[in-house]
Amino acid sequence: MKELRTQVAIVGAGPAGLLLGHMLHLQGIESVILEHRSREYVEKRVRAGVIEFGIANLLEEVGAGERLRREGLVHRGIELRYDHSAHRIPLSELADGKIYTVYGQQEVVKDLIALRVAQGAPLHFDTEVTAIEDVNTTAPYIDARCGDEDLRVHADFVAGCDGSFGASHRAIPSDVFRRYERVYPFSWLGILAEAPPATEELIYGRHENGFVLYSMRSPTISRLYLGVRPDETLDQWSDEQIWDELAERLSTDERPEVNRGPILERGITAMRSVVIEPMRYGRLFLAGDAAHIVPPTGAKGMNLALGDVRVLAEALDTYYVKNDEALLDAYSATCLERVWRAEEFSNYMTQMLHPNYEDEFENGVQRARLRQATQSREAATVLSRNYVDLNTM
Ligand code: FAD
Ligand code: DHB
Numbered sequence: 001m002k003e004l005r006t007q008v009a010i011v012g013a014g015p016a017g018l019l020l021g022h023m024l025h026l027q028g029i030e031s032v033i034l035e036h037r038s039r040e041y042v043e044k045r046v047r048a049g050v051i052e053f054g055i056a057n058l059l060e061e062v063g064a065g066e067r068l069r070r071e072g073l074v075h076r077g078i079e080l081r082y083d084h085s086a087h088r089i090p091l092s093e094l095a096d097g098k099i100y101t102v103y104g105q106q107e108v109v110k111d112l113i114a115l116r117v118a119q120g121a122p123l124h125f126d127t128e129v130t131a132i133e134d135v136n137t138t139a140p141y142i143d144a145r146c147g148d149e150d151l152r153v154h155a156d157f158v159a160g161c162d163g164s165f166g167a168s169h170r171a172i173p174s175d176v177f178r179r180y181e182r183v184y185p186f187s188w189l190g191i192l193a194e195a196p197p198a199t200e201e202l203i204y205g206r207h208e209n210g211f212v213l214y215s216m217r218s219p220t221i222s223r224l225y226l227g228v229r230p231d232e233t234l235d236q237w238s239d240e241q242i243w244d245e246l247a248e249r250l251s252t253d254e255r256p257e258v259n260r261g262p263i264l265e266r267g268i269t270a271m272r273s274v275v276i277e278p279m280r281y282g283r284l285f286l287a288g289d290a291a292h293i294v295p296p297t298g299a300k301g302m303n304l305a306l307g308d309v310r311v312l313a314e315a316l317d318t319y320y321v322k323n324d325e326a327l328l329d330a331y332s333a334t335c336l337e338r339v340w341r342a343e344e345f346s347n348y349m350t351q352m353l354h355p356n357y358e359d360e361f362e363n364g365v366q367r368a369r370l371r372q373a374t375q376s377r378e379a380a381t382v383l384s385r386n387y388v389d390l391n392t393m
Contacts, residue, residue, distance in 0.1 A: 001150040006032040006122070008316060009142045009155035011129045011168050013042055015105060016288030016305040017161030018112035023062055023313035025121050029320055032122040032153050034144050036162075039113065039125045046192055046265050047105040049215055049223060050202075050299035053098040054392025055306050064111050072103035073216065078387065080374055081205035081212075082367065086252050087374035088201070094377070094384035102202070104217050105302050127151065132158055132171040136282040156283065159312065161305075163289040164274070172281040182347070184271040184295055186210070186354050187232065190225045191242060195261025197222045204297070204353055205249055206370060211297075211354045212249035214258070222259065225296075227354050230270060239263050271295040271350065273343055278332035279308075285331060287312055292339050294346035297353060300390065304342045307391035308335050338391060345386040 008024055010017045013035035024031045035042065051059075051068065059065035076092035076099055092099055116123045127146040134140045140158050144151045160168025169177070188211075197216035205212040211227030224246055247257040274293040279286045288305030311334050315327035327334075352369045356362040372379045385393065 001152055003152045003154065004032055004122075005154045006030045007155060007320070008032075008157045008159055009140075009153045010034070010159045010161055011132070011142065012036075012160070012162035012166060012288075012290070013109075013113070013123060013125070014161060014163055014288065014305070015108055015112070015302050016290075016309050017159065018109060018116065019059075019062075019064070019306055020159055020161060020287065020309045020313060021121065021123070022064060022112055022115055023309065024316065025116075025119055026062060027313065027317045027320070029316060031159075032155070033116070033124065034127045034129050034142065034151075034153065035123070035125050036128040037125065042125075043106055043110050043113065045106055045109075046190075046223075046267070048296070048299060048302040049102050049104050049217065050303075051101045051103050051108070052303045052391055053095075053100055053389040055303045056101045058306065058310055058392070059108070064108075064115060067107065067111055068101060068103050071107070071218075072101040073218070074099050075102055075201055077201050079199070079201055079203045080370060081203055081207075081250065081252060082370045084252050086203075086254075089374065089380050089384060091384040091388050094381045095388040098388045100388050102216060108302070124151070129162065129167055132160070132168055132284060135171055135284040138283065140283045157316065158284045160284055160286040160290045161288050161309075164293050166290045168284065168290055169276055169286060171284055176278075176281060178277045180273075180275045180277070182273040184273075184350060184354070185230060185356075186227045187230050187268050187270045188213075188225045188296060189228045189232070189234070189237065189242070189268050190223065190266065191263050192217070192265040193222045193224065193261045193263050194220065195222045195259040196220055198257065198259045203250065204349070206353045206355060206366065207249035208355060209245065209249055212246060214246075214250060221264075222261070224258070228268065232268065234266055234268055242266075269296065271297075273347060275336070275339060275343060277336060279335055280328075280332045285312055285328075287335075291335075292343070294342055295350045296346075297349040298342070298346035298387065300342045300346050303391045304339060307338060310392075311335055341386075342390055345390060
């Protein structure tokens with residue numbers, strides 16, 4: 001067995017693990033990142049696309065925002081569509097001039113991997129963490145497997161950044177943590193298409209047939225989502241059916257519908273809300289999807305993950321520089337306050353925009369919420385602030 005020693009062992013090279021490794025490097029703290037998948041796989045994994053104001057600033061401050069500023073699309077509003085009419089929410093006007101940026105998650109991941117590789121800092125792909133041990137002592141260690149080789153990493157701390165299907169939360173005994181969960185009765189069918197977006201701003205729509213979202217990645221690439229029933233599979237949808245359904249759900253009397261083009265990627269994602277409390281057990285700290293999941297309707301998942309890392313990197317810095325554990329002790333409570341705000345916002349957006357196929361009372365409430373969000377300046381202001389900058393407010 002190969003053995004390594006580091007200060008912080010990081011499980012997972014998603015946005016959370018990679019940003020943590022990078023921030024620790026800037027602070028002169030050594031880390032080893034272990035990632036189950038290949039570099040190619042994580043760089044191609046298409047997921048989120050909306051970066052909050054403060055999170056984009058954070059990436060820039062740590063030297064990971066150069067391409068984001070150059071290639072990211074600056075947005076100042078969103079459109080809400082319901083009852084076949086369009087309503088713009090002027091997010092920036094209502095949120096102190098703040099903007100948000102549309103930039104794919106896998107581009108953030110590529111940028112962070114490039115920095116890590118350029119620094120020559122340890123990042124092991126194709127390496128699955130199988131156990132995290134002794135987290136209740138000052139000498140925890142991780143066991144991992146890379147091909148035929150076993151690896152053990154000894155560390156002062158372990159950061160569980162291994163996402164919603166990860167293993168790190170299993171190192172916490174079930175009687176010390178609580179798991180809160182809500183499963184929604186729908187999924188999202190998402191496509192990436194080679195087609196110029198027919199809209200300048202993101203459109204979130206509630207149609208009788210279901211939810212719809214029009215987003216983009218560049219002036220030539222569109223990203224669109226349809227709310228579907230949880231038991232639907234990709235083979236039930238031909239390209240033409242997907243485009244027809246998108247066009248129908250996005251249609252209004254005066255607006256363009258969609259620009260069609262070859263579909264480059266497609267996937268179905270189930271929708272859940274999960275919170276694990278506490279986010280720390282001994283010397284194991286959970287960050288990102290490993291600790292909480294939001295339904296994607298508020299575009300909060302990646303932002304929330306990077307928000308956790310900001311808190312954890314500072315807490316570890318304070319520990320190593322001043323031998324002061326106060327911020328580490330406060331980590332879970334500090335994060336959970338923000339996590340529950342993001343859960344509330346994601347739940348609000350989800351419940352407002354996904355029609356309920358069975359419950360007409362619920363549908364009446366949803367329409368009232370949409371009218372309030374688009375007609376009341378106070379309600380639109382709350383939505384705008386949460387959308388544009390929830391994680392660093
Ligand atoms: P992840 O990005 O999941 O990274 C965790 C990493 O850990 C992965 O690379 C994984 O391979 C690795 N790992 C797991 N187990 C192990 C192990 N045992 N050993 C080593 N490595 C391990 N959010 C939005 O806002 N909008 C969206 O449209 C959207 N779409 C999504 C679609 C899908 C299919 C999923 C799963 C999530 C989506 N999200 C979306 C959420 C957003 O992408 C996540 O919140 C974000 O990826 C969280 O980052 P993370 O670093 O915490 O976790
Ligand atoms: C995108 C994803 C989201 O979940 C969202 O709310 C807005 C945009 C996107 O992938 O572009």
